[in-house]
Amino acid sequence: MATEGDHIRLANRNHELLLKLLADGGFPDWAVTVAFYKAVHVVEAAFASLKVHSASHTAREEMLKRPRFKGLWKDYSHLLTASRIARYLSSSGAGEFHSFSDYLDLEGVKKLVRKRLYGVEQGTLAFLTTGGKGGLEEDRPCGGLAVCLPAQLRKCQTGSRECR
Amino acid sequence: MAVALPETIKPVELDWHAENDVIHVIPRNQKRFEIQKDRAIEILQRAKDAERFHQQFSLLLDRLAEWVRGHESEIAQAIITLQDGRLTFVVVRNKALYDEQFQDDLADLDCDIANDPDLDLIKLKTLALPIVGGEALRSFLDERLVLVYYGNGRRPHPAGESQP
Numbered sequence: 001m002a003t004e005g006d007h008i009r010l011a012n013r014n015h016e017l018l019l020k021l022l023a024d025g026g027f028p029d030w031a032v033t034v035a036f037y038k039a040v041h042v043v044e045a046a047f048a049s050l051k052v053h054s055a056s057h058t059a060r061e062e063m064l065k066r067p068r069f070k071g072l073w074k075d076y077s078h079l080l081t082a083s084r085i086a087r088y089l090s091s092s093g094a095g096e097f098h099s100f101s102d103y104l105d106l107e108g109v110k111k112l113v114r115k116r117l118y119g120v121e122q123g124t125l126a127f128l129t130t131g132g133k134g135g136l137e138e139d140r141p142c143g144g145l146a147v148c149l150p151a152q153l154r155k156c157q158t159g160s161r162e163c164r
Numbered sequence: 165m166a167v168a169l170p171e172t173i174k175p176v177e178l179d180w181h182a183e184n185d186v187i188h189v190i191p192r193n194q195k196r197f198e199i200q201k202d203r204a205i206e207i208l209q210r211a212k213d214a215e216r217f218h219q220q221f222s223l224l225l226d227r228l229a230e231w232v233r234g235h236e237s238e239i240a241q242a243i244i245t246l247q248d249g250r251l252t253f254v255v256v257r258n259k260a261l262y263d264e265q266f267q268d269d270l271a272d273l274d275c276d277i278a279n280d281p282d283l284d285l286i287k288l289k290t291l292a293l294p295i296v297g298g299e300a301l302r303s304f305l306d307e308r309l310v311l312v313y314y315g316n317g318r319r320p321h322p323a324g325e326s327q328p
Contacts, residue, residue: 065278077271091300096260103294104262
């Protein structure tokens with residue numbers, strides 16, 4: 001079973017790819033999907049620190065709907081929905097929706113990441129161990145997103161990393 | 165505004181109307197409704213608690229109708245179906261563009277239902293989709309249970325077309 005640290009490493013790897021996809025700009029659908037999978041690993045890291053493991057996406061969602069995680073659920077649900085639309089919704093018929101960009105364009109995805117993925121990250125900090133928090137904040141790749149987590153921001157401000 | 169579902173899907177239409185703030189939900193085809201509900205009980209493995217499940221399911225239909233009523237101007241179609249062994253409330257919005265407030269409202273509803281002691285047998289997933297034609301909805305619906313809300317005598321329109 002993956003540990004908190006394993007999930008943090010995978011979350012950071014997803015974050016790195018997310019930054020590349022956002023910089024490229026041509027794949028808002030995949031960017032949102034990677035953002036969702038980062039959220040999955042961040043949440044699973046928090047659960048691992050609480051000695052909980054989700055056996056499925058459904059099990060994770062049910063856990064997140066519990067009152068103690070309610071704020072997390074709200075942010076997570078935005079990423080979950082957008083990624084499901086990106087992965088499974090296809091419409092070539094009449095109507096306004098023809099591709100994912102009709103739902104969320106690149107700027108929309110950036111806003112979603114800044115608010116909702118950041119919300120998931122912030123929300124899980126309360127549950128992570130000190131090591132987990134350090135991994136999530138300090139090893140999180142920088143750049144491309146306006147929002148830094150607190151420890152990362154401190155690093156950025158000292159000039160050791162560039163955060164735009 | 166409504167979306168016409170593929171011809172092979174046989175939905176049960178649920179009429180809802182409000183009377184002094186009390187919502188009434190009435191299936192147009194009671195026999196087909198009972199068949200689909202019994203099938204859902206089998207699929208959801210609720211045979212042991214069938215009687216309680218029937219009561220809770222009825223309460224759920226009212227709760228969802230109440231929510232649909234509150235968001236009527238934003239919804240093209242509201243459907244109860246099954247996904248991944250769970251009841252699923254699929255809401256098709258009447259716009260393609262992402263709507264943050266709508267997603268927040270749906271996440272709140274989802275959380276409220278998950279934590280309602282009177283609905284302890286109900287495990288519900290929710291999904292808000294942008295406006296699409298009925299054929300695009302196929303992969304989100306399980307034809308063994310498809311209940312569609314119609315308020316105040318509204319009827320479906322051809323796939324992807326909006327009612328003025």
